[in-house]
Amino acid sequence: MSSATPADPQKKRVQRRRHYLMCKPTHFEVVYAINPWMDPEKPVDTATAVLQWEGLRDLYLELGHTVDLIEPIVGLPDMVYAANGATVVDGKVLGASFRNTERQAEGTAYLDWFRENGYTERHDPRYVNEGEGDFLVTETFVLAGYGFRSDERSHQEAQAFFGRPVISLELVDPRYYHLDTALAVLDGDEIMYHPEAFAPGSRAVLRTLFPDAVEVTAADAAVFGLNAVSDGLNVVLPEAATGLAEQLRARGFNPIGADLSELLKGGGSVKCCTLEIRH
């Protein structure tokens, strides 16, 4: 486990090249509401969503990462939130099973992509789990959210499949309905999170396991600052999370602000659009 001193600007941060899967928001719109951020009455500019998403993809490529693409499907407007499509650890693919009927077809679409691209170790989910929306992978653990979307029983399913200790964390604030809206992995076993998004017991667990975590304010959480993607050095996060960017800089990270305002209308940002493929 990491025992880095909390705010050591001298700590040398090292980037590791990553492999991501993304889905262009060609068919993105908000026509149903399954989280408090979504309002079908509010207009969405799909062309702007595409431009913002392309900015994120280009940024990953500039940083030296590999980005694979899955073909967007008409009628699945939330498919852009690729993080929900699966969880991949050690090349093993745990398929997703969505709570809401509106998104159910995405589970098969993503598993098909992994089959077609040669990932032979795949697991068809028995219980509801919304991929990396609720499963976040640190060096030692799989952190697993429940309370709004993923079924708690999917946590044991993930532990059995991956052979990694899964830590269940209860989410209590409907704005932070997925774990990846309340917590992000920075590097190794170093994380950042918004304590108030978790039930008291889960908060205590986080404090015990990650005493050096970055604690994120209500203001930065409310602009989706925790929906971030780190490569160990660069942390891509919503640009409005300025206080958090400062905290990260003080720790030696390189925060990079991204504008994904159109995709926020669906209740997602940087991390939601990014599924990491771990080999």
Ligand code: ARG
């Ligand atoms: N509209 C989508 C939903 O509510 C947003 C998903 C955001 N994805 C995420 N990884 N948090 O399911």
